[in-house]
Amino acid sequence: VTGAREASLIQDDAKFRRLIEISRESTYSVHDVLDWSEQIPSDVYWMSPELLSLHGTPHFAALSEGQRRELSKWEFINYCSVNMYGERELVAAVLTRLYRPAFRTASEYFHHFIDEENKHMWFFARFALQYGGKLYPDKRVRTSSYENDAVDDFVTFAKITIFEEIGDYLNVAMMKDVRLPPIIRELNRVHHSDEGRHLSMGRKLLEDMHRSLRSACAADELLAVERYLKRYMINSVETFYNPYAYLDAGIADAYRVRREVIALDSRKSHHAVLLNRIMSFLVSRGIFSSNSLYAEEDCS
Amino acid sequence: MSSEAEQKLLAWISERNGGLPVLPSSNLMKEKLINSLQFVSFLMYIEELRGAPVEEAEVRLDSFSSVATIVGKFFPASHN
Numbered sequence: 001v002t003g004a005r006e007a008s009l010i011q012d013d014a015k016f017r018r019l020i021e022i023s024r025e026s027t028y029s030v031h032d033v034l035d036w037s038e039q040i041p042s043d044v045y046w047m048s049p050e051l052l053s054l055h056g057t058p059h060f061a062a063l064s065e066g067q068r069r070e071l072s073k074w075e076f077i078n079y080c081s082v083n084m085y086g087e088r089e090l091v092a093a094v095l096t097r098l099y100r101p102a103f104r105t106a107s108e109y110f111h112h113f114i115d116e117e118n119k120h121m122w123f124f125a126r127f128a129l130q131y132g133g134k135l136y137p138d139k140r141v142r143t144s145s146y147e148n149d150a151v152d153d154f155v156t157f158a159k160i161t162i163f164e165e166i167g168d169y170l171n172v173a174m175m176k177d178v179r180l181p182p183i184i185r186e187l188n189r190v191h192h193s194d195e196g197r198h199l200s201m202g203r204k205l206l207e208d209m210h211r212s213l214r215s216a217c218a219a220d221e222l223l224a225v226e227r228y229l230k231r232y233m234i235n236s237v238e239t240f241y242n243p244y245a246y247l248d249a250g251i252a253d254a255y256r257v258r259r260e261v262i263a264l265d266s267r268k269s270h271h272a273v274l275l276n277r278i279m280s281f282l283v284s285r286g287i288f289s290s291n292s293l294y295a296e297e298d299c300s
Numbered sequence: 301m302s303s304e305a306e307q308k309l310l311a312w313i314s315e316r317n318g319g320l321p322v323l324p325s326s327n328l329m330k331e332k333l334i335n336s337l338q339f340v341s342f343l344m345y346i347e348e349l350r351g352a353p354v355e356e357a358e359v360r361l362d363s364f365s366s367v368a369t370i371v372g373k374f375f376p377a378s379h380n
Binding site for chain 1: 335336339345359360364
């Protein structure tokens with residue numbers, strides 16, 4: 001199975017040729033694309049209040065307008081941190097697959113992907129360090145990957161696509177929000193512009209790879225992958241509930257606040273909105289058997 | 301306090317494993333009692349119980365191999 005897959009994972013490279021063309025036409029200097037001299041006033045939101053992790057909860061209702069703005073600052077610094085670490089992880093995953101036979105068709109585009117993600121890591125880190133004075137720590141751990149290469153490849157690219165879909169939802173909302181400072185709107189716009197191609201790549205790879213998996217894996221193996229990825233979805237949205245950001249915003253008992261708000265049905269409904277586009281894609285292509293998210297949680 | 305932390309951590313893990321009894325010496329990763337996707341929430345709970353963050357450099361799998369190891373490493377004052 002592995003040999004056949006290695007030789008012919010991607011049959012049609014027209015999609016990749018088009019993505020390469022657009023990347024070449026859209027290239028930019030990361031050092032020139034944002035105005036780093038911009039000062040951010042103290043009385044503005046850094047992140048749309050509707051996107052804040054406490055929004056719609058009793059904890060949010062108890063905050064003053066000033067405290068909400070302060071929370072938005074630190075949650076945006078967390079957003080930059082989450083993006084920096086997430087993109088570092090996915091660049092590493094793509095690098096290990098560069099010019100492997102199964103990914104040879106995609107490898108020319110992978111170079112653009114790595115180049116663009118490198119730029120994103122740079123501006124997310126620069127923003128967090130310049131305007132927040134810190135990147136929040138990354139406290140995830142890595143455990144062994146799947147023994148089956150085909151499953152491991154599929155899960156890796158599924159995680160990349162899920163992560164980028166969540167980020168893109170937030171990008172689109174923030175780039176249009178006139179309450180936010182210009183540099184924050186522009187950072188989100190630039191990121192969204194590149195991510196559209198990365199999402200297109202991810203979807204193409206997922207469809208091709210899952211077609212191969214369906215012929216090689218038993219139904220229970222595919223279901224186990226679905227459960228894992230749904231748990232990954234939940235885990236990804238939970239990275240936006242950062243107790244260190246709450247503490248920086250002056251919110252006491254931050255760990256308890258995190259536990260309480262994550263469990264709220266209103267927040268779970270918000271997670272479903274964040275994940276709606278990727279969930280719909282995965283179900284429509286037969287990659288997921290259902291769009292239920294939290295029902296699977298105990299099975300992870 | 302170490303006993304209290306130990307009991308709370310064991311209960312947290314057991315709750316996520318269908319009430320399965322967990323020993324302080326149980327190997328959390330090898331016995332698949334905690335997976336990588338649950339790890340951050342588990343770490344947040346450890347930090348909440350100890351009242352202080354675990355430094356990023358200390359986040360290594362071998363420091364979290366069992367509840368006994370965690371209590372020994374991250375609840376040292378109360379462990380004596």
